[in-house]
Amino acid sequence: MVDGGVDGFCLDITERRLQPERRPTLVVNVVGTFTTEPLQASLKTWCAAATGARVRVKHCGYDTVMKELLSPDATFAAAPPDSSANFVFVRMSDVKDELCAALAAYDESAAPRATLVVVGCPNSARANEAEMGYARKLGSFFGVARMCNLLERVWFAEAEKFLAPSEVELDPVAEKIGAMPFSQFTYDAFGTVAARALAYSRRSPPKVVCVDCDDTLWRGAVAEVGAAGVVGNLALMERLAHAKAHGVLLVTVSKNVEEDVLAAFAAHAEEWPLKADDFVAHKVSYAPKSQAIREVKQQLKLTWLKDFVFLDDNAAEIAEVQANLAGVTCLHVPTERPDDYCRACWALDTLKATREDAQRTTMVREEAARQHGAKALDFGAWIASLELRVSFTTPQGAEERARVVQLSSRTNQFNFSEKRLRAFPEPPAEVTLVTVVDKYGDYGAVGVLVVTESRDHPLEARPTLTLDHFVMSCRVLGRGVEQAMMSWVGTLAVARGCATVVVRFDPTERNLPARQFLSAHGILPGDGRSPATRAYDAPRIAAIKFDPGQATTASAEQVEVRVDSPRKENGGCGGAPVPLGAHDVALRIWAAVGKPRAADVVGDTLEERIIDAVRQALGRRAAAALRADPSTSLVSLGVDSLAMVRIISLLHRELGEIDAAALQRAPTIAQWVAMSEGVPDAEEADGAGCASCIRLIG
Secondary structure: OOOOOHHHHHOOOOEEOOOHHHOOEEEEEEEEOOOOHHHHHHHHHHHHHHHOOEEEEEEEEEOOHHHHHHOOOOHHHHOOOOOEEEEEEEEHHHOOHHHHHHHHHHHHOOOOOOEEEEEEEOOOOOOOHHHHHHHHHHOOOHHHHHHHHHOOOEEEEEHHHOOOHHHOOEOHHHHHHHOOOEOHHHHHHHHHHHHHHHHHHOOOOOOEEEEOOEOOOEEOOHHHHOHHHOEEOHHHHHHHHHHHHOOOEEEEEEOOOHHHHHHHHHHOOOOOOOOHHHOOEEEEOOOOHHHHHHHHHHHOOOOOHHHEEEEEOOHHHHHHHHHHOOOOEEEEOOOOOHHHHHHHOHHHOOOOOOHHHHOHHHHHHHHHHHHHHHOOOOHHHHHHHHOOEEEEEOOOHHHHHHHHHHHHHHOOOOEOOOOOOOOOOOOOOEEEEEEEEEOOEEEEEEEEEEEEEEOOOOOOOOOEEEEEEEEEOHHHOOOOHHHHHHHHHHHHHHHOOOOEEEEEEOOOOOOHHHHHHHHHOOOOOOOOOOOEEEEEEHHHHHOOOOOHHHOOOOOOOOOOOOOOOOOOOOOOOOOOEEOOOHHHHHHHHHHHHOOOOOOOOOOOOHHHHHHHHHHHHHOHHHHHHHHHOOOOOOHHHOOOHHHHHHHHHHHHHHHOOOOHHHHHOOOOHHHHHHHHOOOHHHHHOOOOOOOOOOOOOO
């Protein structure tokens, strides 16, 4: 069944408290290499759910993709970034070198640009070998996906990875006469994929997924049927494996015996996409699961419960976690049709990944080894034993530039500013990427410094160095890296002859460690309770050093844990999400991907079969009107060129070859029936019929 995006309500895509008249407006601009108007209703519905905004969909014209991506006068270029989103729909057979180059040009534009979502759609039935040559050379959408992964304002989603094979229905008749290569059912599914990608681009993805084992990760109770007797929930495992590759940490939380859980993974090592080592922790005991999640939170040094997703088949366990850990996203996994559920789960969507994301599980395991070594040493000796090496480099290439933006958007505890980088800073700003290694392994890129050199007055002898952004991952918090970064800024200022370094600090709910660091070294602008800026002598900043014996930076464990308050996600169209209860979520998901609605009863007469085609294209009200009066004008019911293409395609599928041109000239289904039955005057129908409203697209 069509995803419908309902499971997106489980994370940030929730019901909104905003009154309709107070909701912001989001303009969605759409272009494709095929007719996109059938996406209208689906995009409007699910983009509204994804953003909490009133959505207005604007179609930019048939097959004008390159114009919209490249022209400074195009609709895409004029779209305000805070109140618009741009969508491109392409098929694999449409992918050429020029498309990748155009996407890169859109992203690199110096002018502000709205978020761009590219949806990769299946090939149509008419794709020929010549069209497929380039796509095959790239390996499906690999080239486009790889390009978009490195871009800052462009997001790519391949539709078939979100949909079941049964959801992709080709329509060769509608493609031939109206450039509409898919059924309306499939167009609706594409709309949900686009909305999911938009939702992902506007929210912070989860950092940790905690998953139950028995009847969730696998079918059966391992204590009862044995390790070899359980059957893996492969759809869920594949989604979790994909999330892990994109930087999400996995944890098993199970009321079981740990040896049994590990034995299950060992018994199915060849067939399951997940191994025991893919999890950073196995919290297996008979303690409350909220306690296990709390221990994971402390172990991983995270403070925000909204970073966690919890999956379980047991409603009682879901309720226990919800009651004790407000803010954790709890998803009740149904035991029936788990494949549909997993495919429709917005909360597990992952679209972009950096090199650090792919290595995150390994990094956490290395950190556990460091902490184990710390138990035998005092803090100073332990720091010395790590043999930390901090490097400062200018970001090179698209991947490192993407990592700069990612660090800014994801880092909350050690971030001097409440601002987030939406794009890589342009000159005169200078960006430095900070990497750290020690004897246990590579932490990867953990920090970003952005500085700007300026003079307050043209005649001023010595310039000033302004620290625009100071961001550091909490993975290296309290080990001297923050002091090394600040000292490097001061040393750079001294080397350039700058008299002072300007530091700005914006207090937030979550950056207490950054405030304590600045206060400990006497360089906290203001009182730390409100945004403030102050200039400090450059040599003073350069002299900052790390003293393990006097370490005062708050670690993640020391930061007070607060109950999560609603957040407005980035972008101009946000709202205060209201999380749904587990039972409500399950009902909504089941409504979208569970039991299909009973099919309408279609009569045997030709008239009834034609009316049913109209119903599928226009809805039940139109069908009821035609049943009441078959002579009702189709124009009065809203039949336009797109609806006519869809009706003709449905009739072609039902009745075989039909005369589409003749049907265009008949204004009522009564005349259609007469034409089909060979009534002589059928083509002498009075009036303009549908000719005035029908413009078939080639």
